[in-house]
Amino acid sequence: MYRSKISVKVSIAVCIILSIVLGVLVFFAPFLFELYLTAFRGFAPEGEALAMIKKVFMLVFYPCGIFAAIILTALLGLLNNIKAGEVFTLKNAKYLRIVSLCCFAISVITLVGGFFYMPFLVVAFAAAFVGLLLRVLKNVMQAAAEMREENDLTI
Helix, strand or coil: CHHHHHHHHHHHHHHHHHHHHHHHHHHHHHHHHHHHHHHHCCCCCCCHHHHHHHHHHHHHHHHHHHHHHHHHHHHHHHHHHHHCCCCCCHHHHHHHHHHHHHHHHHHHHHHHHHCCCCHHHHHHHHHHHHHHHHHHHHHHHHHHHHHHHHHHHCC
């Protein structure tokens, strides 16, 4: 029991740290992406290809960033419920549904972006896979919550 409480607290801390990182990336991601492409990928600093890929990156990153913020908010709600001892509830199943739908949305956005910058295809596949896993976990959580409610009603 003690270790699970620590694990939940660590998970909450990681979510908060990732929220801060996401907030910082909103301002610095285009610069960091351009720096990466020019320093490690050999793109010309003032080239047309760099401008096009940077535009695609921003059109993919910012919508995905919105969904990432929603995911982090839902995960914090889920973790706070677990910390409070509310594990198998319909509210937690709702949080998992939100996270899985956001993963699918990120998958669609990065899939479209992958036609212009191929590494996004890897993100699209990973996001779809995580969305599917979370969907299955949501179904398990929802079934457990419904069974728990049914058992609470029986004497």
